[in-house]
Amino acid sequence: MATKNQVYIAVIGAGGVGKCFLSQLRSLAARKPSPKLNLCYVSSSYKVLYNEDYTEVSMEGVAESLAASSKAPPALSKVIDYLAAAPAKAILVDNTSSQDVADLYPLALSRGVSVVTPNKKAFSGSYQLWQDVFTAAATSGAKIYHESSVGAGLPVISTLKDLVETGDKVTKIEGVFSGTMSFLFNSFAPTSGQGGAWSEEVKKAKSLGYTEPDPRDDLNGLDVARKLTILARLVGLPVESPTAFPVQSLIPKELESCGSGDEFLEKLGAFDQQMEETKAKAQKVGKVVRFVGSINVAANKVKVGLEMFDPTHPIAALKGSDNIISFYTERYGSNPLIVQGAGAGGEVTAMGVTGDLLKVVAQIS
Amino acid sequence: MATKNQVYIAVIGAGGVGKCFLSQLRSLAARKPSPKLNLCYVSSSYKVLYNEDYTEVSMEGVAESLAASSKAPPALSKVIDYLAAAPAKAILVDNTSSQDVADLYPLALSRGVSVVTPNKKAFSGSYQLWQDVFTAAATSGAKIYHESSVGAGLPVISTLKDLVETGDKVTKIEGVFSGTMSFLFNSFAPTSGQGGAWSEEVKKAKSLGYTEPDPRDDLNGLDVARKLTILARLVGLPVESPTAFPVQSLIPKELESCGSGDEFLEKLGAFDQQMEETKAKAQKVGKVVRFVGSINVAANKVKVGLEMFDPTHPIAALKGSDNIISFYTERYGSNPLIVQGAGAGGEVTAMGVTGDLLKVVAQIS
Numbered sequence: 001m002a003t004k005n006q007v008y009i010a011v012i013g014a015g016g017v018g019k020c021f022l023s024q025l026r027s028l029a030a031r032k033p034s035p036k037l038n039l040c041y042v043s044s045s046y047k048v049l050y051n052e053d054y055t056e057v058s059m060e061g062v063a064e065s066l067a068a069s070s071k072a073p074p075a076l077s078k079v080i081d082y083l084a085a086a087p088a089k090a091i092l093v094d095n096t097s098s099q100d101v102a103d104l105y106p107l108a109l110s111r112g113v114s115v116v117t118p119n120k121k122a123f124s125g126s127y128q129l130w131q132d133v134f135t136a137a138a139t140s141g142a143k144i145y146h147e148s149s150v151g152a153g154l155p156v157i158s159t160l161k162d163l164v165e166t167g168d169k170v171t172k173i174e175g176v177f178s179g180t181m182s183f184l185f186n187s188f189a190p191t192s193g194q195g196g197a198w199s200e201e202v203k204k205a206k207s208l209g210y211t212e213p214d215p216r217d218d219l220n221g222l223d224v225a226r227k228l229t230i231l232a233r234l235v236g237l238p239v240e241s242p243t244a245f246p247v248q249s250l251i252p253k254e255l256e257s258c259g260s261g262d263e264f265l266e267k268l269g270a271f272d273q274q275m276e277e278t279k280a281k282a283q284k285v286g287k288v289v290r291f292v293g294s295i296n297v298a299a300n301k302v303k304v305g306l307e308m309f310d311p312t313h314p315i316a317a318l319k320g321s322d323n324i325i326s327f328y329t330e331r332y333g334s335n336p337l338i339v340q341g342a343g344a345g346g347e348v349t350a351m352g353v354t355g356d357l358l359k360v361v362a363q364i365s
Numbered sequence: 366m367a368t369k370n371q372v373y374i375a376v377i378g379a380g381g382v383g384k385c386f387l388s389q390l391r392s393l394a395a396r397k398p399s400p401k402l403n404l405c406y407v408s409s410s411y412k413v414l415y416n417e418d419y420t421e422v423s424m425e426g427v428a429e430s431l432a433a434s435s436k437a438p439p440a441l442s443k444v445i446d447y448l449a450a451a452p453a454k455a456i457l458v459d460n461t462s463s464q465d466v467a468d469l470y471p472l473a474l475s476r477g478v479s480v481v482t483p484n485k486k487a488f489s490g491s492y493q494l495w496q497d498v499f500t501a502a503a504t505s506g507a508k509i510y511h512e513s514s515v516g517a518g519l520p521v522i523s524t525l526k527d528l529v530e531t532g533d534k535v536t537k538i539e540g541v542f543s544g545t546m547s548f549l550f551n552s553f554a555p556t557s558g559q560g561g562a563w564s565e566e567v568k569k570a571k572s573l574g575y576t577e578p579d580p581r582d583d584l585n586g587l588d589v590a591r592k593l594t595i596l597a598r599l600v601g602l603p604v605e606s607p608t609a610f611p612v613q614s615l616i617p618k619e620l621e622s623c624g625s626g627d628e629f630l631e632k633l634g635a636f637d638q639q640m641e642e643t644k645a646k647a648q649k650v651g652k653v654v655r656f657v658g659s660i661n662v663a664a665n666k667v668k669v670g671l672e673m674f675d676p677t678h679p680i681a682a683l684k685g686s687d688n689i690i691s692f693y694t695e696r697y698g699s700n701p702l703i704v705q706g707a708g709a710g711g712e713v714t715a716m717g718v719t720g721d722l723l724k725v726v727a728q729i730s
Contacts, residue, residue, distance in 0.1 A: 027532045031532070351696060
């Protein structure tokens with residue numbers, strides 16, 4: 001019975017999302033005494049806290065303790081050995097965006113270690129890894145949850161899974177999947193018809209912390225393509241990779257070779273005319289332009305790029321850096337099931353992870 | 366191991382939702398061989414199919430077999446005895462809207478029988494019953510899921526539970542919770558400024574099957590009040606009953622005593638002026654009127670009734686008979702998490718029930 005009433009938790013990654021998760025885990029453990037949530041391992045890129053004998057790592061001030069640690073993390077495969085040998089069921093929480101950690105999910109799952117993560121890499125990389133992950137989980141009974149890999153804490157993956165598993169037929173998924181792109185286009189081409197110069201909006205978004213350190217990592221569309229890959233696979237389309245379908249990049253060809261993000265930002269203004277024309281073309285027909293991803297299931301077509309919308313369309317009417325995801329299905333008919341809200345940020349991303357953790361705990365303890 | 370890999374399912378209610386659920390269950394059982402889903406009991410108001418020795422009831426043509434049955438259902442408490450003694454874990458699926466069935470959930474749960482249901486009665490009636498239900502579940506470990514009791518298959522209850530359980534602080538919930546009211550106001554006071562006479566819209570909604578057989582059952586606001594009661598309790602407000610807070614009825618006082626729904630509909634036209642004035646008052650300030658429910662958590666205030674919205678507000682821009690539910694929380698800041706889509710209809714309501722069933726099966730098998 002002792003092993004039934006507790007769960008061991010290992011957390012890799014203590015950055016923005018990781019810190020929020022650790023804080024949510026601490027208050028969760030305090031509110032929820034059974035099963036007991038034992039934090040047994042925490043690591044950042046260069047530091048680690050854990051005890052060979054599985055004695056708990058104190059959740060109080062854990063970020064500070066980790067920063068003060070002088071121990072370097074062991075090899076990832078050793079971490080999985082450690083968790084597989086724990087005195088009760090174990091859950092690996094991967095709060096990194098690392099491909100190396102993602103590559104080890106099949107091993108972890110096959111050894112009975114469940115995984116929860118916001119990391120997109122295992123689900124949007126090679127189709128082989130996707131298959132290995134879910135085969136390992138199905139065979140061992142360990143669980144794998146990744147709600148925050150699309151739309152952060154918004155109920156996107158769980159809703160899509162419910163639709164599919166209860167036998168609905170999803171015909172189309174369409175939406176704004178990037179908080180950065182949402183913010184940029186809501187400012188650049190608001191439904192009210194105003195809006196600033198494109199390069200100025202990109203600079204503003206960067207200064208507000210809405211872009212990656214190098215804004216090209218948002219503007220190349222790959223982040224959205226990764227999310228689309230995940231959703232397409234969940235509906236059953238065997239999409240090979242996030243580059244296996246058309247993805248429109250908003251980086252002018254001439255600036256692809258810039259040495260740095262700063263150089264890129266400096267030179268971007270010279271290309272504002274291109275985006276201005278796109279905006280004007282939409283305005284001429286009473287529409288606004290937005291950066292969207294869509295999956296047409298019947299036609300097996302996935303694409304990411306600019307589209308025009310009527311100002312009253314929910315995708316056009318979005319606010320701030322919100323995401324919106326519309327599920328068109330047989331049961332829901334012509335009016336889709338829509339989920340909308342903040343799709344990025346440490347606290348809401350961590351919330352998706354914590355929610356997943358609770359679902360896994362309910363099943364394995 | 367035999368008992369680990371199967372689950373017994375009893376279904377009470379074979380009306381609109383019940384029939385859709387039985388059809389979804391059949392295709393689910395075909396797709397999902399483990400754990401084996403054994404249908405062991407199905408009943409409508411006057412008929413039943415089951416075998417004392419728990420031999421399976423065939424899912425093929427089950428609605429027809431039930432209609433052809435000559436057996437009357439046993440007392441509800443006997444059904445619970447039967448399920449509690451099943452050779453594996455059992456789940457009671459209540460597809461009725463019966464208070465009598467709801468009153469027996471605590472007994473079922475305390476005897477280890479899990480319950481999934483779209484029936485609002487156990488969650489929106491007396492606060493004592495609500496407490497008895499969740500205490501019984503917590504004590505025995507049996508599960509109780511009721512996604513479809515608010516917004517049908519839309520992820521409303523699961524989203525709210527995730528927010529609360531992961532430690533977010535919900536400050537306000539606001540939305541259109543009735544497909545009937547949604548349809549009526551989207552036609553009566555569309556954002557485009559047109560719209561028909563109120564009594565004509567009510568008649569149209571009835572003829573399209575969007576209202577209850579007696580439309581007063583929609584117009585009295587009680588259905589929305591029940592849903593608000595459920596959500597308020599999930600956020601921790603000990604709302605005593607759906608009549609413990611202000612609920613605006615759209616039935617003119619003079620027509621409350623009408624002997625029948627038909628008489629009511631005949632006489633309603635004489636009161637169109639009241640609704641016309643409400644619409645005009647909103648139009649004068651550039652707004653439209655909608656029938657909404659809201660929960661202000663900090664102020665402990667729940668209310669249901671007419672409110673005015675800017676035409677660009679998501680609540681005003683709703684289409685058809687869609688529901689919309691906005692969750693304002695600490696983590697989501699000023700832009701709420703929004704769920705939107707069809708909140709009524711047999712297939713989507715049954716989908717919520719089937720989704721719940723899957724969640725329970727994952728935990729008890």
